[in-house]
Amino acid sequence: MKKLIKNSIIFPLLLTTLIFSCKDLTELNENPNGVGPESVNPNLVMPTILTEAAKSYVNLGYQDIAGVVQHTQKDAWSSGHNDYDWGGNQSWNGYYDILRNNELFYSRSVELNFEFHQGVSLVMKSFVFGLITDLWGDAPYTNALKGETGGTENILPAFDPQEQIYAGVIADLEKANTLLSKPKADYEGIVDNVDVYYGGDPTKWRKMANSLLLRYYMRLSSKKPDIAKAGIEKIVANAAQYPIITASAEDATMAFPGNSEADAWPANAVIDASGSNYRRIKMAATLVEKLQVLKDPRLGIWANKVEIPLVVDPTAPAGTDKIVDGKRILSTDKVKNAVVDTDPEYVGLPPSFSALPSAYNLNPTPGQTSFNPHVSFLNNIYKAAKGPLLKARLISAAEVHFILAEASLKGWAAGVAKDQYEAGVKASLETWTVGGNYSAYIGQPGVVFDKTAKQVLEQKWIASWTAATEAWFDFRRTGFPELKAGPAAKREVLPVRFYYMQDELRINKTNAESAVSKLEITNYSQADKGNSAWSKQWLVQGTGKPW
Known part of the structure; x- marks a missing residue:
């Protein structure tokens, strides 16, 4: 009996093994509930690409890069934001994740002949690859997204020269302009609500593509002035063929649903109920003081007034430190040699002020959990997880007009500089x-057009609030606005690039080291040598900018 039971179990198992061994292993591993890359609908991939790209961009422009260009400073956990203490491990993995999804998006769109989707994919490819080379310099491009389809050259791809990447970005945007040139009714497969930027509008995407062309032509204006001039003039002279963003309603933006940490405005005080991330970010004194000089109405939209202004009263008795009518009254002996800002309305945090920035302006509670009543907090709108002004802004009408104003001041046929400058403002x-x-x-002094690139770029810097990354790239290219590093900064000048991450230097050693060798070591590179935030990439080598 035992033998019969044993055999009755073994024979069916053997039979099952023989049957399945005749089948293709890939057939066995198919997930009946999944969708393979070869059959995915492009509309299922598109939202991920758009939302992740937008979140990545706003996280740069509202976080550490806002610190670099002195829009904001932090009064705790501040060394990266205020002092450029970035270390050597700034990762581009998230950007390449977006690009891999975008490659699938594009290939499926080609297979299905979805030309609108192809155009959108090329715009996003250009935006993300442009950002990577802007931030790091040379980077994997030609073979970056081929993975295991080839040999080692795809698994460990070479770093393409920065000049070549910019050329590829421009070529793809040109192609996108053509693909997006038809009326919406002529396209197949558009689903409006998966397009979180433009709701499936090809005309607006076309304008975004050509506005990005202006951005990258201007990016090349110092290194390749002939190419930049010809490209910008071509766009301006052929408005029907190259429509661009000219009104703020056409800006490439993404709103935040605000349901969770993954889809909410960064550093809000809703998902982070403690409000600590919101509380740490302050307006930088550099921006506050410029806005005050210009009597700029945007200041009140971006910042709160100080809760308790300081008043230093030279007639007050020694030892005076008291609150009177909502103001903190201090005698001169209480202030001593401390740096104080007694502005009764708005006070910004100076850039890289000290190793303990929370102590600024005689804060009575310095430290990680401080609440400084003598420095302006950001406006209360930035506590929210969502809101009408809480948007990732990838490119705007203001930026486009300022680009054309700068081009006109160079003597290029880009419209009247004064008109473009005023339209940007x-x-x-x-x-x-x-x-x-x-x-x-x-019409105010300091705002009325003075025919200088410095003024144009300062207004462009102001307009880039919450999208400060572009202001950094402008500063690097032109030296404007004339930003100075603070006393606690890691170097005496502002950085000009991100570090190649250590994993890339270790795993893709030969190609990464080749890219590092092409960076220009400067007096500020110091112990980091080639792979330094103060070593110059091709774009600024030989320009004398920004320092």
Whole structure:
């Protein structure tokens, strides 16, 4: 009996093994509930690409890069934000994850002949690859997304020269302009609500593509002035063939649903109920003081007034330190040699002020959990997880107009510089709900057009609030605005690039070291040598900029 039971179990198992051994292993491993890359609908991939790219961009422009260009400073956990203490491990993995999804998006769109989707994919490819080379310099490009389809050259791809990457970005945007040139009704497969930027509007995507072309032509204006001039003039001269973003309603933006940490405005005080991340970010004194000089109405949209202004009263008795009518009254002996800002309305945190920035302006509770009543907090709108002004902004009408104003000042055929400058200012004021102040603002000393690139770039820097990455790239290219590193900064000048991460230097050693060898070591590279945030990439080598 025992033998019969044993055999009755063994024979069916053997039979099952023989049957399955005749089948293709890949057939056995198919997930009946999954969708393979070869059959995925492009509309299922598109939202991930758009949302991840937008979140990555706003996280740069509202976080550490906002610290570099002195839009904001932090009063705790501040060394990366304020002092450029980035270390050597800035990762581009997230950007390449977006690009891998985008490659699938593009290939499936080609297979299905979805030309709208192809155009969108090329715009996003250009945006993300452009950002990678802007941040790091040379980077994997030609073979970066081929993975295991070839040999070692795809698994450990070479770093393409920065000049070549920019050329590829421009070529893809040109192709996107053509693909996106038809009326919406002529396209197949558009699903409006998966397009979180433009709701499936090909015309707006086309304008985004050509506006990015302007951005990258201007990026090359010092190294390749002939190419930049010809490219910008071609776009301006052929408005029907190259429509661009000219009104703030056409800005490439993404709103935040605000349901969770993954889809909410960064550093809000809703998902982070403690509010600590919101509380740490302060307006930088550099920006506050420029806005005050210009009587800029955007200041009140971006910042709160100080809760308790300081008043240093030279007639007060020694030892005076008291609150009177909502102000903190101090005698001169209580202040001693401390740096104080007694502005009764807005006080910014100076850039890289000290190793303990929370102590600024005689804060009575310095430290990680401080609440400084003598420095302006960001406006309360930035506590929210979502809101009408809480958007990732990838490129804007204001930026486009300022690019054309700068091009015109170079003597290029890009329109009237004054008109473009004023249109840029107006677009930014409208974006931040203070467009009604335009007439009064534009005629003020310091704002009325003075025919200088410095003024154009300063206004462009102001307009890039929460999208400060582009301001950094402008500073690197031109030296404007004339930003200075603070006393606690890691170097005496602002950085000009990100570090190649250690994993890349270790795993893709030969190619990474080749890229590092092409960086220009400067007086500020110091112990980091080639792979330094102060070593110059091709784009600024030989330009004398920004320092």
